[in-house]
Amino acid sequence: MATVESPASPQLRSGVEPLRAGQGSSFIWRKLHSLLGIVPIGAFLLEHLLSNYEALKGPLAYGNQVKFLNSLPMVRVLEWVFIFLPLLYHGLYGFYIWLRGKSNVVYYPWAGNWMYTIQRYTGLIALAYIIQHVWRQRFTGVMLPENPYYAFHKVQVELSNPWMLAIYVIAMIAICWHFAYGVWLFAAKWGITPGVNARRRFGYVCIALGIGLACLGLAGIFAFVGPWYPSAPIPTP
Amino acid sequence: MAERTVIFEIKRQANPDAPAVWERFEIPWRHGMNVISALMDIAGNPVTADGRQTTPITYDSNCLEEICGSCAMLINGKARMACSALIDNLEQPIRIEPLTKFPLVRDLQVDRSVLFENLKRVKAWVPIDGTYDLGPGPRVYPQQQETNYPLSNCISCTCCMEVCPQFNVETGFVGAATIAQVKLFNNHPTGKVFKEERLRALAGDGGVQECGYAQNCVEACPKQLPLTTAISDIGRDVVVQKVQDWLRS
Numbered sequence: 001m002a003t004v005e006s007p008a009s010p011q012l013r014s015g016v017e018p019l020r021a022g023q024g025s026s027f028i029w030r031k032l033h034s035l036l037g038i039v040p041i042g043a044f045l046l047e048h049l050l051s052n053y054e055a056l057k058g059p060l061a062y063g064n065q066v067k068f069l070n071s072l073p074m075v076r077v078l079e080w081v082f083i084f085l086p087l088l089y090h091g092l093y094g095f096y097i098w099l100r101g102k103s104n105v106v107y108y109p110w111a112g113n114w115m116y117t118i119q120r121y122t123g124l125i126a127l128a129y130i131i132q133h134v135w136r137q138r139f140t141g142v143m144l145p146e147n148p149y150y151a152f153h154k155v156q157v158e159l160s161n162p163w164m165l166a167i168y169v170i171a172m173i174a175i176c177w178h179f180a181y182g183v184w185l186f187a188a189k190w191g192i193t194p195g196v197n198a199r200r201r202f203g204y205v206c207i208a209l210g211i212g213l214a215c216l217g218l219a220g221i222f223a224f225v226g227p228w229y230p231s232a233p234i235p236t237p
Numbered sequence: 238m239a240e241r242t243v244i245f246e247i248k249r250q251a252n253p254d255a256p257a258v259w260e261r262f263e264i265p266w267r268h269g270m271n272v273i274s275a276l277m278d279i280a281g282n283p284v285t286a287d288g289r290q291t292t293p294i295t296y297d298s299n300c301l302e303e304i305c306g307s308c309a310m311l312i313n314g315k316a317r318m319a320c321s322a323l324i325d326n327l328e329q330p331i332r333i334e335p336l337t338k339f340p341l342v343r344d345l346q347v348d349r350s351v352l353f354e355n356l357k358r359v360k361a362w363v364p365i366d367g368t369y370d371l372g373p374g375p376r377v378y379p380q381q382q383e384t385n386y387p388l389s390n391c392i393s394c395t396c397c398m399e400v401c402p403q404f405n406v407e408t409g410f411v412g413a414a415t416i417a418q419v420k421l422f423n424n425h426p427t428g429k430v431f432k433e434e435r436l437r438a439l440a441g442d443g444g445v446q447e448c449g450y451a452q453n454c455v456e457a458c459p460k461q462l463p464l465t466t467a468i469s470d471i472g473r474d475v476v477v478q479k480v481q482d483w484l485r486s
């Protein structure tokens with residue numbers, strides 16, 4: 001029988017905490033993460049893939065594009081405010097989101113759950129790839145802002161290593177996947193596509209977006225390793 | 238011919254601090270039996286498959302028709318309602334475990350009061366109490382009923398929370414069920430008096446932003462609530478509310 005000494009109700013472990021209604025600031029940080037994935041990061045991804053596509057027109061055209069981008073007003077400020085800092089924030093906070101989730105796709109192998117998991121791995125690939133890419137192409141070696149016409153050569157040397165080429169191809173696909181599904185996620189979470197049919201149809205749009213971007217990006221990569229400009233010399237404008 | 242039997246493997250735990258042990262049971266097959274009726278059979282003769290006397294298994298259940306929401310458990314690894322889990326549709330041995338995300342009481346019984354607490358924190362009710370008769374409520378048109386009825390089907394079983402990768406002790410996420418109820422009561426002509434408060438509540442830590450849109454909730458919900466649609470709609474409403482609050486502050 002339950003007495004004061006031996007209460008009938010057992011001591012329970014604490015479980016998941018209830019909602020902290022109206023408390024804290026995670027809402028703003030999480031929404032910022034989500035928004036930054038679209039603008040400026042997604043917008044920059046588009047610009048970057050389009051710029052790299054210029055490489056198909058040859059070393060000179062590519063150099064001209066690099067020169068044009070570096071002639072934008074306050075380009076160093078733009079670079080930090082619209083590219084590096086948002087990427088760093090989205091990447092690190094994304095990693096933090098990942099750590100706090102408890103993946104269960106082995107028990108519930110449903111499509112949305114797979115996509116949730118893949119969004120995390122493709123994000124990690126993106127983060128690792130972007131760090132080495134920015135370090136090796138932007139901050140070390142020949143400085144492209146001052147020597148824009150070395151751009152084609154610099155990338156070509158990098159991609160002459162088959163391992164590096166493989167890394168670029170894998171990262172390109174992973175990032176395009178991450179962005180395309182990210183656009184879908186954004187529309188779903190911000191209530192742009194609340195309807196089931198709207199989400200399905202927008203899913204097709206995002207698949208097309210992902211495939212289109214990946215093709216664009218891979219075409220840019222193959223400009224450097226394809227038969228068109230082997231061992232291209234530094235162009236003189 | 239030998240009598241047809243059903244084999245169960247049930248995860249048991251005498252109290253929250255006791256070690257978990259698996260027990261195997263073999264019971265006679267009956268026509269149309271489900272997991273709860275099998276647990277009742279075991280309670281009638283609590284003997285394991287190897288003939289050892291044991292205690293009846295503790296579990297929650299009530300209505301036996303998937304309407305009270307109390308009998309959620311893991312059946313062959315998946316969260317679902319035990320009373321509507323027909324034995325003939327399950328692979329044997331049937332593995333039964335308690336839900337994993339809620340404090341364990343004993344055997345298959347867990348404490349799911351976090352959902353009730355969450356519903357209170359978003360004021361998931363229609364305020365009609367007062368010192369005088371408020372008269373009849375405003376009319377709800379059939380078009381609104383079409384949207385609201387599916388949301389009103391929630392049985393608070395917590396399956397949607399159990400299967401959600403974001404519902405865990407790290408995030409303290411509120412879970413899909415509460416978000417769906419916010420949509421339901423915000424749609425209600427009288428309930429919407431709390432609309433702004435509910436939306437602000439859901440922007441707190443553990444609010445709607447924690448959803449990673451894995452869509453497990455909508456797959457698992459035994460009552461087919463349109464949970465992802467509710468998350469989408471409420472996600473937008475919360476953003477709009479926060480922007481308005483900010484502009485008007």
Ligand code: HEM
Nearest residue numbers: 034037038042091094123124126127179182183185186449
């Ligand atoms: C090429 C760079 C990247 C782009 C264009 C990008 C874009 C996006 C977009 C648009 C979203 C959807 C936002 C939302 O969930 O509402 C998203 C989500 C996400 N991103 Fe990125 N991202 C990039 C890099 C990264 C990196 C480096 C990480 C780090 C691991 C990352 C981790 C995540 C995670 C975890 C989510 C899902 C958040 C959730 O489910 O709530 N992303 N990303």
Ligand code: SF4
Nearest residue numbers: 401448449451452454
């Ligand atoms: S969509 Fe996924 S993350 Fe969001 S509540 Fe449902 S199961 Fe959880």
Ligand code: SF4
Nearest residue numbers: 391392394395397458
């Ligand atoms: S929304 Fe569905 S799964 Fe979640 S508690 Fe309600 S009935 Fe159960």
Ligand code: FES
Nearest residue numbers: 301303306308320
């Ligand atoms: S006993 Fe009521 S839902 Fe299963």
